[in-house]
Amino acid sequence: MNGCERIRAAVEGRRPERVPVMLHNFLMAADEAGYSQAQYRSSATAMADSHARAVERYGYDGVMLDMDTAVVAGALGVPVAFPEQEPARATSPLLARIEDERTLRPPRVEDYRHVQTCLQAVRLLVERFGGEIYVRGNCDQLAFSLATMVCGAAEFYMDLCSPEKEGWVHELLEYCTQAALQYIRLMAQTGCDMVSNGDSPAGPDLISPAMYERFALPYEKRVVDEAHRLGLPYALHICGDTTRILQAMVRTGTDCLELDYKTDTASAHEALKDRVTLIGNIDPSGVLRWGDVRKVEEQTRALCRAFADTPRFILNAGCAIPQGTPSDNLRALVRVAREFAR
Secondary structure, three states, X not given: OOXXXXXXXXXXXXXXXXXXXXXXXXXXXXXXXXXXXXXXXXXXXXXXXXXXXXXXXXXXXEEEEOOOOOHXXXXXXXXXXXXXXXXXXXXXXXXXXXXXXXXXXXXXXXXXXXXXXHHHHHHHHHHHHOOOOEEEEEEEEOHHHHHHXXXXXXXXXXXXXXXXXXXXXXXXXXXXXXXXXXXXXXXXXXXXXXEEEEOHHHXXXXXXXXXXXXXXXXXXXXXXXXXXXXOOOEEEEEOOOOHHHHHHHHOOOOOEEEEOOOOOHHHHHHHHOOOOEEEEEEXXXXXXXXXXXXXXXXHHHHHHHHOOOOOOEEEEEOOOOOOOOOHHHHHHHHHXXXXXXX
16 A cells, blocks of 8 residues: 555545554644745745655655644734744734624635645645645634634633624634635645644633534534535544543544544544544654654554554644654654554
């Protein structure tokens, strides 16, 4: 099997001959290729080159093409800062209050230059790898996450707790879902093998499981359904400890869950085994960035053993791998994966 075939098998519930690896490593990849984050985000060629070099250096199976967490927010008009050496970030809300939602212009994410840069970078990777390496086009943030940037997180969370504002909340979530759907449809035209989104502000570190099911899950499910309508598998990522909402996340219909290291491994195995593919979930900071080779090997072996009884497992960090991560640590992670014949 080549890398693309290996990951496709794991996504579909067929057993690959060994544990596949797909890394969330845009920060590290750009840094090692000699690009600042400003250069990376401004050039599709630099983005694609960063990931292609990383695949050649470490020999893993799948690329996740990502930029930052403010791409669609920027397309909606949210003020965004663009540091030279760090990912872009939303700096202030677009709306003073949620009731101003109806003043927003209809979303057209295709007009935003950073959306087009990501799309072109995915096309370049698809062309370069030619079915040898799996290409996952990440489509930035889902509706709940976008709403926290449009309104401001503190204000939006307060609105969630105000019954008289629930109608406005759902109107904003609908608006943000339309933007997310637009990006998914654009990404589906690139030839990528999978699409994905993040929705981390909807996790139980920040809102209750009941709120997740009321205000996030229905909108996530619509994006998953659209990906499937377009013929593509889908991966959902939520940071933090998602143990309490794993069963709800499965109900989105997603093919894969990219889980943070804070999520309990045994609970994830029980919830996902033979139903949804786990992508993850080595600690990107405490283990990969600041650990030594021995610690990386120990943690990777433990995770691979925990999911040895199911084909639905793709090794990855639990979130973005930081700049400055020792290359020996990443090589150790890939090396251990190759030890685990399936």
